[in-house]
Amino acid sequence: MGTPGLLGQGFWGVRLHGTSHIVVNNHFQDMDTAVELGIGQAGLTKTGADYYCYWPVTDVLLAHNTTANILTPAIWVEDMFPCENKASTVAPARVFAINNYVKNAVFQSDQPGNVADIRYASNVTGSASPPSGWTTQSWTLTTDARGLLRPNVAHPGLAQASWPTGYPSYTLLSDLDGQPRATQPGIGADEFVSGNNSAYTRPPLKFADVGPSWGVRSTVQ
Numbered sequence: 001m002g003t004p005g006l007l008g009q010g011f012w013g014v015r016l017h018g019t020s021h022i023v024v025n026n027h028f029q030d031m032d033t034a035v036e037l038g039i040g041q042a043g044l045t046k047t048g049a050d051y052y053c054y055w056p057v058t059d060v061l062l063a064h065n066t067t068a069n070i071l072t073p074a075i076w077v078e079d080m081f082p083c084e085n086k087a088s089t090v091a092p093a094r095v096f097a098i099n100n101y102v103k104n105a106v107f108q109s110d111q112p113g114n115v116a117d118i119r120y121a122s123n124v125t126g127s128a129s130p131p132s133g134w135t136t137q138s139w140t141l142t143t144d145a146r147g148l149l150r151p152n153v154a155h156p157g158l159a160q161a162s163w164p165t166g167y168p169s170y171t172l173l174s175d176l177d178g179q180p181r182a183t184q185p186g187i188g189a190d191e192f193v194s195g196n197n198s199a200y201t202r203p204p205l206k207f208a209d210v211g212p213s214w215g216v217r218s219t220v221q
């Protein structure tokens, strides 16, 4: 998922299986969870029923995402169901989370014994006692005309992003609105521009902007 990202309301956000994913500039708000990483299964082959099993999660970039009012922790490692008699035992590996803002709790694993390899840097959360690589800050977010919780002029995440060596390279050109990023970007999905943040050009879409709802069968004429 890239620019301009995802606005979700009501259910889950991004569920990942397999390898090589980029999740950048997404705004997750008022949902059950934001990013779900599955516990995968070993020894899968690209044949037969194995196609439908849960491929281990590897090589993921989670950068400049914002989550607000998420019911469960924003990053959730889920224990998957057995598939073709293969147990789910392979934890996510080489997941890089950087410059994200999580208003509520950060992390949960349903298989804490299979330790996920998630590397955090330059992230901010409003929750107490987060993992290493997260700084706890109290941000005041402002609800805009479309219901999005956005940073305001006083928010401390402005120009605070950093990209330490050792993290996957990514060229960050704009924010969730399509606004150009500052030379020194801010944390999260929204690059706040003092005085004209409401002049965004590509606001995220809501249910009323798209359709039909998932699970509702349309009649094709």
Ligand SMILES: [Ca+2]
Binding pocket: 175, 176, 177, 179, 190, 191, 192, 193, 197, 200
């Ligand atoms: Ca913006």
